[in-house]
Amino acid sequence: MLFYKKVIEGPVIVAKKCIFAAMDNFAQTIETWYAVNKRELPWRDISDPYLIWISEIILQQTRVAQGYDYYLRFVHRFPDVRTLAEAEEDEVMKYWQGLGYYSRARNLHTAARSMAGGLFPRTYQGVRALKGVGEYTAAAICSFAYGMGYPVVDGNVYRVLARYFGIDLPIDSTEGKKLFATLAAEMLDRNHPALYNQAIMDFGAVQCVPQSPDCPACPLSAGCVALAKGCVASLPVKQHRTKTTNRYLHYIYVRAGAYTFIRKRTDDDIWKGLFELPLIETPSPLTEEELLGLPAFRELFAPGEQPVVRLIRQGVKHVLSHRVIYADLYEVTLPEATASFPSYLKIRQEELDNYAVPRLVQLLLQP
Ligand code: SF4
Structure with a gap:
């Protein structure tokens, strides 16, 4: 029988005793490691649930190195629930x-607006009910901010548990999720949930x-x-x-004189929720000639207008995570008073910086 089966099913008292000893040792070892190797981060050692929430949402799909400056800028501009709720989505x-992963920002904004009186919820259920907050994030916020005994199970925790206990059940299977959730709860240091959760994640x-x-x-080796x-590389x-x-x-x-369209x-x-340049999407790559021949392209222009078109990129x-995008950029020159692109927003070209656009559009427009 595999070790993890013993942990979950607890078939014999003696085995369980050994496991509890191992569990204490596991938590203690990780916490001791953390005392020396802890990463100093601006969202560490704080108990403000709002700031912890922002940091956790940023870090859901983003590496710490990339998220660091975003976090500082975001909380500088939106230091509390009320400021975020009152801001415009744009x-x-x-x-x-x-x-x-822009739904994260939209959800943050919606959730901030849903908090009555700008007060962050104080119960696990209340936190879990916020838009965009799943079990993992709720556990992180509640343990870090309120010291509640909820175990976090993120990608890092899955990896440590899967390897240490030699579990080869898929972490994205129903059975696997259940087992890891149970194991994570068993391993949690209930006297110091915030410390333990941060330690195992780090x-x-x-x-x-x-x-x-x-x-x-490794101190757990x-x-x-x-x-x-010998199966470290294949787990989880x-x-x-x-x-x-x-x-x-x-x-x-x-380029319509000083103006452009978005x-x-x-x-x-x-x-x-982001802004973009006029766009035509096709199921396969197109040459310039093919694009210019598309009805969708011609319909962008007012009758009789003769745009000058140039392929730039x-x-x-x-x-992206599940998509590979291949993008072309065309420059189209029109008179400033053009009647083309009637369903688009006409802005001065230098105002483009005021709008949130996808990183791809930023890259395409770079000189
Ligand atoms: S011994 Fe290696 S695989 Fe096992 S917990 Fe430590 S670092 Fe991870």
Whole structure:
């Protein structure tokens, strides 16, 4: 029987006693490691649930190095629930520009507006009910801010537990999720949940890293099942590989005298809530001639207008989590008083910087 089965099912008293000893040792070892190796971060050792919430949402899909400056800028401008709730969504998106996964920013904004009197919820259920807050984030906020005994289970924690206990159940299977949740709750140091949660997350991020961890230097190496069995590199297991799709975007940068055209993305798709240049998407790559022949392209222009079209960039590759985008950029010159692009917002070209646009558009427009 595998070790983790013993942990969950607890078949014999003696085995359980050993496991409890191992659990104490596990938590203690990680906390001791943390005392020496803790990363100094601006959202550490604070108890303001709002600031912890912002940091956790930023870090959901973003590396610490990238999220660090975003966090500082965001909380400087929106230091509390009330300030965030009172802001316009476009401004919130501007502060998120370049971080990706923009639904996070929209959800933060919506959730801030849902907090009556600008008061952050004080119960686990209240925190969990906020838009965009899942079990992991609720556990992190409640343990860090309020010292509640909820275990966090993020990618780092999955990795440490899967390797230390030698668990090869897929972490994205129903059975796997249940087992890891139970195990994480068993391992939690209930006397110091905030300390333990931060310690195991850092341990996964710094010591038990995804590729080639330094196992000989690891304080858990003596009891690590994956190390003993030589399967460190294959754990944790994931059953579903998300399919990647290719998308082909043709952006049009209009120069109408001092003006250009943009619009806000409102569909339930990537970059919802951000602004973009006029865009035509096609199921496959197109040559300039093919694009100019498309009805969707011709319909952008007022009857009789003769735009001067120039291909500026071609096939710029931009990788998102489940999509690979290939983008072209066309420059289209029109008279300043043009009647083309009637459904777009006409702005002065230098005002483009005031709008939150996808990182890809920023890259395309760079000289
Ligand atoms: S011995 Fe290696 S695999 Fe095991 S917990 Fe430590 S770093 Fe992770």
